[in-house]
Amino acid sequence: MNDDEVAKWLKARAIPLNGLKPGAGTADLASFRVALDGVRVVGLGEATHGTREFFLIRHRLLEFLVEELGFTTLAVEASASASRAVDDYVQGGSGDPGEALAGLGFWTLHTVEMLAVVEWLRDHNRTASRKVRFVGIDPQHPAASLDALRAYLGDDAPGLLDPLASLAAKRLGVGPPLDRRIEADARRVEDFLAGVSVPDEAPAHARIVCQSADLASRPLRHPDPAQTVSVARDRYLADNVDLLLADPDAKVALWAHNGHVMAGSHSGGSVPTMGLHLRQRYGEAYYALGVLFGAGRFRARRPRFGKVDPATPPVAFRVPFVRRPTIVEARLATAHPGDHVIDLRSGPRPEAVARWLGEPLHMRGYGAVARRFTYKLSYMPTVLAEHFDGIAFVPETTASTPL
Template sequence: MDGAREDGPSGQFDGVEFGAEFGAALDGVRVVGMGESTHGTAEFFRLKHRIFEYLVVEHGFRTFAMEASASAGPAVDAYVRGGAGDGAAVLTGLGFWVWRTREVLDLLEWMRDYNRGRPRAEQVGFVGIDPQRCGASLAHFGEERAGVLAALAEAYPGQLPERREELLTAAKALEAGVRGSGEIPEAGGHEALEAAGRASAEDRRHARILLRAADVVTREPGAEMWRARDGFMADGVDEAVAAGGGAGVAVWAHNGHIGVRGAALGARLRERYGSAYYALGLVFGEGAFRARRMWPGPWRPRVKRPSPVAVNRLGPAREGTLEALLAARAPGTHLVDLRSRADEPWVTETHLTRTHGAYVSRLTYRWNVAPTVPGAEYDGLAYVPVSTPSRPL
């Protein structure tokens, strides 16, 4: 596969229209945030795949950044650049069950096919931007050097606040030690110096990930914890932009992360890149999606164990919601640039919109909506009429 599916710059990618309006909106854009109102909608995943293809072929983007393990990201990057291994295995290594799907694997395989035969400077790469699931970084240092930081391997945000001082102290000590090591080989010439430099850079990267992970998992659950995580993910995007030599970066995350209000990832990117950051929210009309179901409040089991992944169903969007408004404007899958429609009243009005993460309340998820002002939160919207569950590997 050569990578191009389009009929031209204003044509289609597998039936999805990328018109002149959307293409013009991306002039000067360096980072595109691709959101989703659920983590379990197959159509969102496929649409973001097509959007990334479009960004690569028509706008020269070269990096795909994902709300997934920064620690395990290099293994995925090596795979899409033609390295040995199994796509499903490296995808599983990212540590997030929501991404272990056929749709995301199809995207990785497209990247690998696109890269085949191209010089490295023209290839597309993969990065993870979330400090969670840092097992590969722990393995890099080994059990003895990692020490108590081994507790970070499977920990989730806010899980270990009682160990904050211990784990942060250990992570800072490791990071400081790596920063100060910089050993220069006594012999070996230029190649030995280069190898030492690469090793040192890799040490610093893994130590930085562990320090970020320690910060996130040891905070008290709440707004500050999520603020810290989004800040670190924004730093990960910055690092991808710097490494990309000026080529564009596409960011895959939830709508709640890519929006530009508050302290979300997208808000940090808007502060840093201004109009060169484009936030695209994805919503759907009706259908089903995958998410883990939890009992709410006092009915939640005291013993913590993974909740079952279930197919959750939603009927047509209620009148007055953002989804219903987009369905009335155009019933099929479509993209809307909000920057060019800033004078249209609906863009500056408040609407309720659905939002579901990896977990939903088994009793009340159907009513899980949040107010949003489209033009204040996003630069563009993509609407999918029917959601079907993502396909697990």
């Protein structure tokens, strides 16, 4: 491979950013507009859930998408049930936004940086002709939906909802799966609501509970990958984005991990990602932007004896820069010394570039958990031409700031 040709191509396509501070304007992203022509969903990824700069760069990209391209919704890898409290706040409602973020059920979003995004949305919506929505798309943590359904169902609530009580406190990956009968119990609620007069919100809450019951009763691992939590979860994430796009004027900025926004499969190719579902359904109207870093700190939970205690707070990890040619970040660092975005989808590709984009590579990837002694060796495989339409790169990062 002609390394110089790849480096030259990346450098020519890099869109340098004038810092990561939100509110600095969108002029530096103007040339990125062409890459997003005709796009209705932009997946904004992250290599870790606990990196301050990933919140900042996606905040800046959100400002660009909303102010310049008319995006209408921020959809987040967060509780579809609990996110309604956050949306109420950004629409101008009362309440404590910090408490609303805590209610999402994910420590990863209970940060100073996420609070700044919420406050920006609220401020934007004060004068916007069309207010931007905040929507969770993850079926996990359905307690708010169970509470809402109890109010809608009245005297019928105990018989229908008591069998679902264990869903409120269930955490995926913690303890054994629930009995599969709980999914049938959740379907009974949906069927009951179909035959009575209730507000539109009631069937939506019932759908979330059904999805949650399905996930909570699936194993993490199974000889048939189609039976696992991961397969169903990514499909539900995509299904819930579908619901947002039922409005023909809707355009969605989608925040999730790189492993969800990429248009491929993970876990050895057995789990189609949310991004792959969206690519199959919307074609090039879906744009997958991976967000990567060169070196620095991030927060994650550390397992003890192979298990994660949800009550244990996350800790800071640090990874060094790696210069191996098969590591995507090593290539990106040659394109521009600072923060930048690169569109991989459009324009000509010299033969050497096409080969590089089409070959198996690796990139950093951490979820909510990182192992103490092996985390520096943690990478996710990728074929850039298949998985991502663009990349945002931050050379040096720091850990996100807990509220």
